[in-house]
Amino acid sequence: MRTTRIAAAAAAALGILLATACTTDAPTDEAEDATTEESGDEWFVQADYEEQLAQRDVEPEGDPATPWLQAIEPEWIDTAEFAQEGGDHTVCFSNASISNPWRVTGWITMQQQVAVLQESGQIGEFRHSDAGDDDDQQISDIQAFIDSGDCDAIIISPSTTATLTPAVEAACESGVPVIVFDRGVNTDCAVTFIHPIGGYAFGADAAEFLVDNLEPGSKVLALRILPGVDVLEHRWAAAQEIFADSELEILGDEFTGGDAAEIKNIVTQYLQRGDVDGIWMDAGDGAVAAIEAFEDAGKPYPVMTGEDELSFMRKWKDTGMTALAPVYSNFQWRTPVIAATMILAGEQVPAEWVLPQEPITEAELDQYLEVNADMPSLHYAKFGGEDLPGFPDAWQDR
Amino acid sequence: MTRVRELLVRATNPTATVFVLLVLVFAGVFAMNPGFFEGPSLMAFLKQAAPLVILAAGQYFVIVSGNFDLSVGALVGAQVVIAARLIDGEESRTVPVLIVMALFGIAVGLVNGLITTALKVQSFITTLGMLLVLYGAIRLWTGGAPTGSLSEAFRTPGRLGIENVPVLGQIPWALLIMIAVGAGSVLLMRTRFGRILMAAGDNERAAALSGARVGTARTIAFILSGLSATVAGVLIGGFAGVSAQVGDGLEFTVITAVVLGGVVLGGGRGSVLAAMAGALVIEALFTLFNQMALPSTLRPAVQGAIIIAAVAYAARRRTRPVPTTATATPTPS
Numbered sequence: 001m002r003t004t005r006i007a008a009a010a011a012a013a014l015g016i017l018l019a020t021a022c023t024t025d026a027p028t029d030e031a032e033d034a035t036t037e038e039s040g041d042e043w044f045v046q047a048d049y050e051e052q053l054a055q056r057d058v059e060p061e062g063d064p065a066t067p068w069l070q071a072i073e074p075e076w077i078d079t080a081e082f083a084q085e086g087g088d089h090t091v092c093f094s095n096a097s098i099s100n101p102w103r104v105t106g107w108i109t110m111q112q113q114v115a116v117l118q119e120s121g122q123i124g125e126f127r128h129s130d131a132g133d134d135d136d137q138q139i140s141d142i143q144a145f146i147d148s149g150d151c152d153a154i155i156i157s158p159s160t161t162a163t164l165t166p167a168v169e170a171a172c173e174s175g176v177p178v179i180v181f182d183r184g185v186n187t188d189c190a191v192t193f194i195h196p197i198g199g200y201a202f203g204a205d206a207a208e209f210l211v212d213n214l215e216p217g218s219k220v221l222a223l224r225i226l227p228g229v230d231v232l233e234h235r236w237a238a239a240q241e242i243f244a245d246s247e248l249e250i251l252g253d254e255f256t257g258g259d260a261a262e263i264k265n266i267v268t269q270y271l272q273r274g275d276v277d278g279i280w281m282d283a284g285d286g287a288v289a290a291i292e293a294f295e296d297a298g299k300p301y302p303v304m305t306g307e308d309e310l311s312f313m314r315k316w317k318d319t320g321m322t323a324l325a326p327v328y329s330n331f332q333w334r335t336p337v338i339a340a341t342m343i344l345a346g347e348q349v350p351a352e353w354v355l356p357q358e359p360i361t362e363a364e365l366d367q368y369l370e371v372n373a374d375m376p377s378l379h380y381a382k383f384g385g386e387d388l389p390g391f392p393d394a395w396q397d398r
Numbered sequence: 399m400t401r402v403r404e405l406l407v408r409a410t411n412p413t414a415t416v417f418v419l420l421v422l423v424f425a426g427v428f429a430m431n432p433g434f435f436e437g438p439s440l441m442a443f444l445k446q447a448a449p450l451v452i453l454a455a456g457q458y459f460v461i462v463s464g465n466f467d468l469s470v471g472a473l474v475g476a477q478v479v480i481a482a483r484l485i486d487g488e489e490s491r492t493v494p495v496l497i498v499m500a501l502f503g504i505a506v507g508l509v510n511g512l513i514t515t516a517l518k519v520q521s522f523i524t525t526l527g528m529l530l531v532l533y534g535a536i537r538l539w540t541g542g543a544p545t546g547s548l549s550e551a552f553r554t555p556g557r558l559g560i561e562n563v564p565v566l567g568q569i570p571w572a573l574l575i576m577i578a579v580g581a582g583s584v585l586l587m588r589t590r591f592g593r594i595l596m597a598a599g600d601n602e603r604a605a606a607l608s609g610a611r612v613g614t615a616r617t618i619a620f621i622l623s624g625l626s627a628t629v630a631g632v633l634i635g636g637f638a639g640v641s642a643q644v645g646d647g648l649e650f651t652v653i654t655a656v657v658l659g660g661v662v663l664g665g666g667r668g669s670v671l672a673a674m675a676g677a678l679v680i681e682a683l684f685t686l687f688n689q690m691a692l693p694s695t696l697r698p699a700v701q702g703a704i705i706i707a708a709v710a711y712a713a714r715r716r717t718r719p720v721p722t723t724a725t726a727t728p729t730p731s
Contacts, residue, residue: 254694263638264446272431272434273689376544
């Protein structure tokens, strides 16, 4: 009897544990808005899709040598009301997390940029808090910044959209300038919202590349990290739009959690069932494992889209395969601290600061690999910190 | 009559359930894709299943002695990250790093075991703590992103095999390692140590009173689990390379596999072979879902339902031949 009860309880518990393990353990990649209450086709907004696709062709304002200061179709706003005398401002940053390599890379870049601004006397103290992907933690982090009264500007990289909106509004009401970047919130009270073009553009860049480089009737496998995170859903939604108008056959779309072993298993199994001509990925994590699955199965390399993560780009170079590295601009981590100093100096900033987001093509591959030659494999090529004094040690020694 | 009944009992005993399930799942895979049972594709399946099977053997020792080891997933992840960082692409460092990894696996198992047995902390808490410690320490050490890379030699056991074998194509090293670990585990359970382990899980007091060193045996079980996580880490790292997510959630998958194999949580019952078969069932189930092109969002739910059904079935069968006592109500059936 004892065994029955233990076994039954264990079965139930393990069932639940396993289900949750499979659904929540996966990392949320560079997600923009992680609202999970929506589902299905609601991830696709035609107007946003068209806007982002159009923004890819707009020449951004500003110097191409400093893409983190460029802006696409900016609407400049006056910030004289926030101007403060002197320097040594206290800037506070509430970070959602550094739970994936993309965020780790960006966070290092931001710290290096802050060091430059501290050297020049524009920023005095730089406070930061890491919420570890926990909404409640981030809400209290932001409140703590407000309550301290020491912050001259508050930078927020929100964990999720809907939940963090009231916290961002509270920060705005405290009177200090607020800067939101990466993922958005449902309020425009922040002085500026900084982000690259977005998920639709990422997914469309990748899908268009496959359509252009594969024969009609070719078979494409889509590898996705996890469902329910909107920037990732947008990437897939855009790809579906483009695949629907093409003559490519989509074999399936699989969730991998970004786990290399899982990716290799899935691709190996697809290869056992038949040929795969193309691979579309919603993020580059584990892309190398997908390529190795082709090698180990003795199949020709697919046409493939990954991300500007170096492990993928190095494998791309080594194999000479046909590939593209779509980019979710990592250099955006520099912009918020610069924006803070601009606002505190009363300079104009764009109300919505849309940064350029251009994929890395084969023509640029060598150049990016050379610049990042000494960087670790989970580093992102378009991190945009080559001119900072800490380069390259700060990014190598992480 | 008695012989028929004996056969029936044997076929429906909890250990046999997993083999029946394995046959059913394989039959399903075969129906979907007969090509799966051709040599090369079967070998590929066994290669990627090997790490979980080895982990299941390690976890079996801990569970059968009445404990849990929740730290194995984090340990696998830690081992791969440590290997990549220490080897950093240098072939010559492969063997020294493998030794370091083995020592680290033993050390983690030893700490788990000593805290559980000497300090009397429940193993669920001990190993949950160890999971967090390892996870946090690796994050701290690497700053969130693993660095370095594995050498070709390190990747050989998990990725390569004996090439150009007739019919089979390639016999993966991982498969041979898996068979060796399996054989070793079966033999170990037949020794005095194995019997003490089983007795410790069944009735700790009785085992201790009869002179068995329960604490020592349990600590060794944790060390074996740590070692199995090390071997699994070498194979997984070899199979797929380094990523930040290596090992995530493996502890739950492996405990599920062991329980699916009819090993009773709380200890004292079950065979190591069935535990390893449980791991194969889980991997085969993943393959079946893939062959069925089941929407990936639905898979965890289906998987959970199958596991609950299988374990409940096994538990029901187990209780039947045992006469019920007055204090407990038998499960309605």
